[in-house]
Amino acid sequence: MEIIIDNKKIEVDKGKTVLEAAKENGIVIPTLCHSSFLEDVGACRMCLIEDLADGKLKTSCTTEVKEGMEVLTKSERVEDSRRTILDLLISDHPLDCMTCEAGGNCILQDLAYHYGIERSSYGAKVERRFEIERNNEFIELDPDKCILCGKCIRVDQDIQCSDAIDFVDRGFQTKVGAANDEGLGGEDSTCVFCGQCVELCPTGALSYIPSQNKGREYDFEKTVTTCPYCGVGCQLELKTRDRKVIEVGSVYREGTPNPYGEACVKGRFGYDFINHPDRLKKPLIKRNGSFEEAEWEEALSMVAERLTEIKDEYGGRALAGLSSAKCTNEENYLMQKFMRAVIGTNSVDHCARLCHASTVAGLVKAFGSGAMTNSIAEIEGSDVIFVIGSNPTENHPVIGSKMKKAQKQGTKLIVADPRQIELSSLAEVAIQHRPGTDVALLNGLIHVIIDEGLADQKFIEERTENYEYLASVVEDYTPEKVEEITGVEAVKIKKAARLYAEADKAAIYFAMGITQHRTGTDNVLSVANLALLTGNVGRESTGVNPLRGQNNVQGACDLGALSNVYPGYQSVEDPEIKEKFARAWETEELSEEVGLTVVEIFKQAGKEIKGLYIIGENPVISDPDQRHIEESLDKLDFLVVEDIFLTETAKFADVVLPAACFAEKEGTFTNTERRIQKVNQAIEPPGEARADWKIISEISTRMGYQMNYDSPAEIMAEIAEVTPIYGGIYADRLGDKGLQWPCKDREDPGTKFLHQGEFARGKGKFHPVTYIPPAEEVDEEYDFIMMTGRMLYHFHTGTMTRNSEPIDKHEPDAYLEINEKDAKKLRIKEGDRVRVTSRRGEVETNVRIGERVQPGQIFMPFHYAESPANRLTNPVLDQDAKIPELKVTAVKIEKVKSNKI
Incomplete structure (x- = not known):
């Protein structure tokens, strides 16, 4: 339709507001309360326009365009009204702009300047009405x-x-406040310190701590990059000054995982580690049991010589490498290339073996591809979301928020987790099943769907195979039998099955709660069976969606940091594939023998494995049975560790090489939805630290295999040549939004969701599985089942978050969650110190009492080196994926010390 703004005729789409129409045509209307992605409320009145049809002043943000309407945005009445509004706002606003945190980045200040208002005409002396709230480590609120x-x-x-x-209170005492007006850090506060409130505040009312003398907005250099924490792949703006990251701001870009500038507390505040004084700055060589600083030439030569000696004496199979889900795609590609083309072994692995190896194994069998089938943006389009073995609001907070938003808008949630998680309270059906009984639970849902005729028969006939076998296997898994195994009421099993099956678009999201079991692959196959049975694959807002735990665990898998596949999941046992890579890499060293996985590498340390090269991994904290890991590292003839800190693992090394972190190098990460995104350098590495891709290249060249790359872009171009799913991924194509694989060539726009029309393997295949109990169950001595996992405030082995002051100050200690009934029996009180013992070791930690876990169960996060949960966990393996059973460990508990207040 056509309207007239300021005597200018413009065309605008129906349904737009006058404000939107003006913006699209370069007409500036001032606002204070407007945001492009929030519902407009017209609260500030700054965006007033004059409607010539009726002569009224109206808020442009809430006034919808009409055919032929004529408005003025700068009439005398409009401008006078805006001056009056500003005059009133400033009448009780502190005029401390000279020292205000928001100076130079304050919309109120900008508008006052524009309208020439130096002070309020009301002449009132501005006196402080409210106390500044600073009862947390992250955000300051100045209500005045x-x-x-x-x-x-x-x-x-x-x-x-x-x-x-x-809003709290009324009238002149109105302010923004948290629950019970206790502040953002109050006991009843639900604030998760994502920082979005600060990012959108148009004044200095909300600011980040620490704030003193950090600089003003115009002092900063700004670099957009990809978050280094979980697999969501949020885009962040690093604000730097004097070669330091000072603050993390929001990025607002449609088509990215966080289009509204979302972040979590780790992404927003977990950056102190970058400039931490303990960062490694020079190579270290261990001499007589102690580390000494060395020059790069000596350190690199020693690494190359020792690796060559071991290879010459024992063969390439005597060496192994651990790549990293923290490193870029380009670095993971070079690491696996180095191990295969230079060392001559496929024994290269990384932490995906401990989190999502069973996902890859299971989904490849069922669908032909082991990745998340759909995209993050599709969450809000689902009618039903089934979350099993995942705690998104703590482990993938931006995705968790999208699920909560979807639920507010009408999406139904099914949540299955042995613990009560935040999403449980929002779920239509909340299930707390016994740890390790996922297969029985899922088979029970499948049984109900088949028994009640809710399966999608057309989809089954046209797009799947092996259905009859599935039906025969699940026939025994009646809701009543499943109730006996899982502890979940039969009626709840039926309700969940019906809700999922009857939805038009149902999506499944899972994580390590179902993968870290000796039956992890079976669990994933069961999830795939459920989706195939109901036709919930290959369509928007459906699918089977594993949530990746680290920033580049997807990319590390994609680029071949696995013992059985080359980049792009091409089998090392296929002679044609081997020949293809031998030609591309110009080497005769490639082996057709599947390499050892990370758990197998440590089992063979000192035996088959003589030397180990570790990049960005900390297995002493992350791997099961810590004592065994430490003993294995001691048995090696040679260990080189490349990292940003002297981690618990690096302390065992013969040579430690200082690496650059994400803020100090270029490259790409691949997020959980298969999106390859840019990593951009914001500052220089500390001291003499170098990017991992440069270090690998230099060691390789010293060992006689030339790696002469000028940039990560050059490495990515090589990746595209040998990796079909990345065939169209080139640095110059990624832009601001990245690309989702499969992306086959330069013309391919990428793939939003997988398996549309046909599965990667042709037809989807049902793989019926039977329930197998966990390897360990309770007995008279070990009478509790321990689960492990992550928490909101810390990440993985704590290398980054525990070196970020506000986060570690907020959550400084490890803990154990125990049910209040068990605590009463054991005479344990909140904060008491307890000893937790398994068949492999013991740790001490603090107690938190509640109802998140059921009686007979406990939960421990594994981030704390002082109380390492993985000293206790079971290394028994899933036979397909070689993933250990980290989620079910039999333990006993003894009180060590009371918390006397």
């Missing part, structure tokens, strides 16, 4: 600077969905 625009509240309630803040 708040103009009550409500943007922070709307982003909290509508995007973050934490419902942590709202």
Whole structure:
């Protein structure tokens, strides 16, 4: 339709607001409460326009365009009204702009300058009405600077969905506050410190701590890059000054995983590690049991010589390498290339073996591809979301918020987890099954769907195979039998099955809660069976969606940091594939023998494995049975570790090489939805630290195999040549949004969701599985089942978050969650110190009492070196994926010390 703004005729789509129409045509209308992704409320009145049809002043953000309407955005009435509004706002606003944190980045200040308002005409002396709230480690709230625009509240309630803040009190005492007005760090606060409120605040009412003398917005250099924490792949803006990261800001880009500038507490505040004084700055060589600083020439030569000596004496099979889900795609590609083309072994692995190896194994069997089938943006389009073995609001917070938003908009949730998680309270069906009984639970759902005629027969006939076998196997898994195994009421099993099967678009999301078992592959196959049975694959907002735990665990898998496949999941046992890579890499060293996995490498340390090269991994903390890992490292003839800190693992090394972190190098990460995104350098590495791709190249060249790359872009071009799913991935194509694989050539726009029309393997295949109990169960001595996992505030082995001051200050200690009934029996109180013992070791930690875990079960996060949960866990393996059973460990508990207050 056609409208007239300021005597200018413009065309605009029906349904737009006047504000949107003006913006699209370069007409500036000032706003304070407006955001492009929040519902407009017209609260600030700054965006007033004059409608010539009726002569009224209206808020442009809430006024929808009409055919032929004529408005003025700068009439005398409009401008006078805006001046009056500003005059009123400033009448009780502190005029400390000279020292205010938001100076130079304050919309109120900008508008006052534009309209020439130096001070309020009302002449009132501005006196402080409220105390500054600073009862947490992250965010400061100064209510006196708040103009009550409500943007922070709307982003909290509508995007973050934490419902942590709202307006408090009335009249002149109105302010933004948390639950019971206790502050963001209060006991009843639901704030998760995502920082979005600060990012949207138009004044200095909300700011980050520490704030003193860190600099103003115009002091910073800004670099957009990809978050180094979980697999969501959030885009962040690193604000730097004097070669230091000072602050992390939001990036607002459609088509990215976090289009509304979302972040979690780790992405927003977990950056102190970058400039931490303990960062490795020079190579270290261990002499007489102690580390000494060395020059790069000596360290690299020693590494190359020792690796060559071991290879010459024992063969390439005597060496192994651990790549890293923290490193870039290009670095993971070079690491596996180095091990295969230079060393001559396929014994290269990384932490995916401990988290999602069973995902790859299971989904490849069922669908032909082992990755997340759909995209993050599709979450809100699902009618039903089934979350099993995943805690998204803590482990993938931006995805968790999207699920909460979808639930607010009508999506039904089914949540299955042995613990009560935040999403459980929002679920239509919340299931707490016994740890390790996932197969029985899923078979029970499948039984109900088949028994009640809810299966998608057309999809089954046209797009699947092996259905009859599935039906015969699950016939025994009646809801009543499954109740006996899982502890879940039969009626709840039936309700969940019907809800999932009857939805038009149902999506499954899972993580390590179902993968880290000796039956991990069976669990994943069961999930795939459920999706195939109901036709919930190959369509938008459906699918089977494993949530990757680390920033580049997907990319590390894609680029061949696995013992059985080359980049692109091409089998090392296929002679044609081997020949292809031998030609491309110009080497005769390639082996057709499947290499050892990470758990097998440590079992063979000192035996078959004589030397180990580790990049960015900390197995002493992350791997099961810590004592065994430490003993294995001691048995090696040679260990080289490349990392950013002297980690618990690096302390065992003969040579330690200082690496650059994500903020100090270029490259790409691949997120959980298969999206390859840029990593951009913001600052220089500390001291003499170098990017991993440069270090690998230099060691390789010293060993006689030339790796002469000028940039990560050059490495990515090589990846595209040998990796069909990355065939169209080139650095110059990634832009601001990245590309999702499969992307076969330069013309391919990438793939939003997989298996449309046909599965990667042709037809989807049902793989019926039977329930097998966990390897360990309770007995008279070990009478509790321990589960492990992650928490919101820390990440993996703590190398980054525990070196980020505000985060570690907020959550400084390890803990054990125990049910209040068990605590009463053991006479344990909140905060007591207890000893937890398994058949492999013992740790001490603090107690948290509640109802998140059921009686007879406990939960421990594994991030803390002081209380390493993986000293206790079971290394028994899934025979297909070689993933250990980290989620079910039999333990006993003894009180060590009471918490006397």
